[in-house]
Amino acid sequence: MKSELTATGLNVAAPRRPSRGAFALFGERAIESLVYLCGISAIVFVFGIFFFVFKEGAPFLGKLNFAEFFFSKEWIPTSSVQPKYGIGALIVGTLSVTFLAMAIAVPFGLGAAVFVSEFCTGKVKETLKIVIELLAAIPSVVWGFIGLSVMSPVIIAVFHVPVGVNLFNAALLLALMSVPIMVSIGEDALKAVPDSYREASLALGATRWQMVYRVLIPAAKNGLLAAVLLGVGRAIGETMAVLMATGHAIKIPQSIFDPVRTLTATIAAELGETSQGSAHYQVLFLIGVVLFSITFVVNLAADLVVKGIKKK
Amino acid sequence: MMNLTSLNRGALFGAIVTLAASLLLTGCGKSSDSGKRTTVANIGSDTMVNLAAAWAEAYGSVDKTVLIEVNGGGSGVGIKGLINGTAELANSSRHMEDKEKAELKEKRQLDAKEYTIGFDALSIYVHKDNPLNEITMEQLGDIYRADGKITKWSELGVTAIPGAKGDEIIRVSRQNNSGTYEYFKEAVVGKKNEFKLGSLDMNGSKDVVELVGKTPNSIGYSGMGYANASVKMLKVAKKKGDPYVAPSIAATHDKSYPIARPMFFYTAGEPAPHLKKYIDWTMSADGQKLVADTGYVPLPQK
Secondary structure (H helix, E strand, O other): OHHHHHHHHHHHHHHHHHHHHHHHHHHHHHHHHHHHHHHHHHHHHHHHHHHHHHHHHHHHHHHOOHHHHHHOOOEEOOOOOOOEEOOHHHHHHHHHHHHHHHHHHHHHHHHHHHHHHHHOOHHHHHHHHHHHHHHHOOOHHHHHHHHHHHHHHHHHHHHOOOOOOOHHHHHHHHHHHHHHHHHHHHHHHHHOOOHHHHHHHHHOOOOHHHHHHHHHHHHOHHHHHHHHHHHHHHHHHOOHHHHHHOEOOOOOOOOOOOOEOOHHHHHHHHHOOOOOOOHHHHHHHHHHHHHHHHHHHHHHHHHHHHHHHHHO | OHHHHHHHHHHHHHHHHHHHHHHHHHHHHHHHHHOOOEEEEEEEOOOOHHHHHHHHHHHOOOOOOEEEEEEOOOHHHHHHHHHHOOOOEEEEOOOOOHHHHHHHHHHHOOOEEEEEEEEEEEEEEEEOOOOOOEEEHHHHHHHHEOOOOOOEHHHHOOOOOOOOOOOEOEEEEEOOOOHHHHHHHHHHHOOOOOEOOOOEEEOOHHHHHHHHHHOOOEEEEEEHHHOOOOEEEOEEEOOOOOOOEOOOHHHHHOOOOOOEEEEEEEEEOOOOHHHHHHHHHHHOHHHHHHHHHOOOEOOOOO
């Protein structure tokens, strides 16, 4: 039996090569189209999601008073007398939380990226990287719980403010959530700068710090900008943590210790119990469209900035 | 070499068939096993979800053939589930609206059947260090209503709350589609009025109490069952001059406590025998004991 097997094996060995070639050719084509599909699927999904969100909200567009929608701060969608759909305060809430979070996170995130990539080695570097990645693994609902139960009394006691769930609390959480992303991507960007740049600047007599801010940061700015923007995306899109830590109050903030409400948290809190197809439901989807547009504008602006940098 | 591969393939195929067959067999065994237990989808009010879960768990030892699956989401979600047929038993902390009854009739040709299974008293919570003990419904209205005048603790006669920063009243409320929000609006703010914007709208009964316990300046409303050591429940009077009543079981039954409401089960048409048995059990002495244990107000004893 065994010898027979070997014999047949040998017999077919000669014509095997071309048939395998044909298979390989077919296989290659199949894999190629599969990869192509994977590539364009992202576009299909993005447009699909946008279309779906828009379709759910669209029937209300005709009845919508755009000036009231964008600029009024009166969000009373379940009123039995006169529902009001003003998302002005919510837009301000989202933008202010994101902005404050980035004001905290960008220096820390990029600073940490520079430190991890340029100034530390060996065990310290490995430990730092692992711990920072652990920070990214904490679920957002846990962050929210920390904001509500741990940070809120601390903020009241330390800053002498009447309420501890506020803009500052949420921005701090969002900063902590987006720092790990900035560190990993920022570090990759700095690592991608060729060592010859470092060697050249050191050879010219630059100190390590001069090398970092005169050579490495300009050379890696596209990557660093991408790191910051991914952080911004995380901050705008975050829902659960801001729902619990912002205070979820419809209010234009006067100080960083005022409670606010974001677009995402409003959708999360209200969509669940809203009956499908009602005006409230459609407006919540329109808020989704607004969120989508904000992130689109941020990404587009980033692309343009990066292209502008390249041209220079 | 090729034959070897085909041999391997054969072996692999055989293995898969065996695996599939064994899976199928064990699968069959399992399904006939769990087939003995009838599941009941029990969806609705977040206020009632603790109670419903406690009932469902205790009922496991009363009738082993029935499994009650409890889910929250809100009274509206439960009733919607009843209309769509995804829920067999809806928990609701408000009466079913006529519109919803009509929808059920139209979609499933069934009439809603209502069972009162206990009461929920909405307590007014303040921080445990707040010296305030009593409040009237009018004052509550003035705090929460859009055109209400009260925004500072000093306007309620409270001058110093230990640990509080400033005089501002921090209003804690609920998200605008929760049953508790609706009920508080109806009972305190008024159906034709709006809430004052800028309150902290928490996404759950427990979060309200949690936040009030952490914020000395705050006031909030939530179910009586959610009280803990860091908060205090205020006595409430219907209007100035009336007696102040603490939220309690007796005060709910004799209707002297002004912010209390019944809790309901709804079924679509007559319940199946196993479900009827469950509903009867929840209203029995054993079932009602759990109502009190979870912090709600049981039915008056007959």
